[in-house]
Amino acid sequence: MIKRFLYNFFRGRNGFDQLALTTWFLAMVFLLISLFGGVVGTVASVLSLAALFCTFFRSLSRNIGKRSAENSRFLSATAGLRRKFQNLKTRVSQGREFKFFTCPTCHTLLRVPRGKGKIQITCRKCGNRFSGKT
Ligand SMILES: [Zn+2]
Incomplete structure (x- = not known):
């Protein structure tokens, strides 16, 4: 039943692409840095939230054309690095x-x-x- 719910929920949405995976990873890194506290920690926790927001916004977006264009731009920009x-x-x-x-x-x-x-x-x-x- 949960599986069916998730299936219906993600149908017609962008889902987790490489860019979402990267922003998710960045969110986790910033979350770790935020544990150190202080000014750096505060900035990191804000960045972590922003990255997390990006991840969910893009994954749940129904504007798949625009999101996949973003993802392919991201992939071509990072091609050399990858x-x-x-x-x-x-x-x-x-x-x-x-x-x-x-x-x-x-x-x-x-x-x-x-x-x-x-x-x-x-x-x-x-x-x-x-x-x-x-
Ligand atoms: Zn050569």
């Missing part, structure tokens, strides 16, 4: 078997097996060649 983070995750998880190089021309992350000595690396994106030690 790619960097993704690259870092890949490096950490595969760092034992592979050595990673960044193409000096187009900055694409390139993966080469370790232990091959000094090799010529060809960028798979722009075709630039450079040498590296694995």
